[in-house]
Amino acid sequence: MINLMDMTGRNVMVTGAAQGIGLHAAKLLHELGANLTLVDTNAGTLAQATASLDAQRVLAKAGSVTDRGFVEAVVKEAAARFGGVHALVNNAGITRTAMISKMTPEQWQAVIDVNLTGVFNCLQIAGADMVHRAEAGDKEPGTIVNISSDAGRKGTVGQINYGAAKSGVLGLTMSAAREWGRHGIRVNSIAYGVVATEMTEVVRSEKFRDKYLANIPLGRFLEPDEAVKAIAFMVSPASSFITGQHLSVNGGSHITA
Template sequence: MSGRSAIVTGAAQGIGLAIAKKLHEHGASVALVDLDGDRAEQAAKELGGERVLALACDVTDEAGVERVVRTAAEEFGGLDIHVNNAGITRDASLRRMSVEDFDAVVTVHLRGTWLGVRAASAVMREAGRGSIINISSLSGKAGNPGQTNYSAAKAGIIGLTKAAAKELAHRGVRVNAVQPGLIRTAMTAAMPPEAFAEREAAIPMKRAGEPEEVAGAVLFLASDLAAYMTGSVLEVGGGRLM
């Protein structure tokens, strides 16, 4: 990743922060983007050294996303990698879920990812190269009870990834996705212990994953090792739902 630049959304914590750290450790300049600008600043300090930028952005805001891409490209002299990771949850049963909570989750995940792909690819097309990685979820493959909004949005990200990959391949821009399974984050830590244990027991590898393991898959897709891969979906779930 030496000499390359990256944007990671939702980078203040969890999987996003692990991705930002992994890319930075391997030499990339990284813009950490988050709705909470203060937390993004704090996360940037964790990376240390140079080649780090913290930016506040609501990924559902068209102008905001374009500003982030423009700022990072100007600061780093270009944009090589863009990771759409930002997301939220608003869990409830189908019967109890409000329209507002359905719309909020779909908008952040799906519209946010689409805006990121569109803005990043506009810069990358001109350069004739680039790697965009969208973070989906195994919930988008099989669906989770209580997450009709989240599962629908994460499934949509796969369709978006494949369509964008077909549009951009001839311009040297690759678009791939990662589908994490049960990963130890603040989100899963909030699950009832018995529910977490039940899901973990169903995983062939018999353990939850770590954010760094998702980051490893992103690093691979961002690198030249994956130069002939586009429209692909990598599952990082310990064998769950294979």
């Protein structure tokens, strides 16, 4: 039987890989046969996260996506070890919650730096590796999945920095898809609703739970191992003619024509 999501021999770079969506994505892609280049700021957590994976197929590097020199070094090492970065899951992100009137410039900038500029850094640098291989004749040079959020499509209270960054990710996705399509490079985004991770503990607390669930037609929050199936689809050959799109994975909490 043909497995349309087989990733054997392909190297996938995942940022924010030590926990949450990034970690679950790494584990699923590993099971699908992918080699992995895993990035996170927390070296200890990253080491624990990768302990159960095949060390021969994993390159784990601790550092920040806001550091261009670090990202360049990771992509160079990954290309030397695995033959290139064949897919990028641009997942690293943080939150700094505050109402607009109380948000400090530091809170604003910290989220923009990681969630938008960091996404650009990884997209530009990993994308350059893909373009280089395309120009050398590689017919499947790569695919990029940028992790966005419903916050970037409909706004969110108390997180104007996060909403602005995630909206910006949608623009990055569409522009890169148009610019790099001629090289055969696909660029898409996934906009999640409420995923049951540490980042959404407050939203899923007793105080807010019923309010959020009332807006989700499927009536439940999204589990991480379920959420990452969309990532596996988007980086796999199964989505070979999809680019410049925003896939909503939210149980119907945001429905548009």
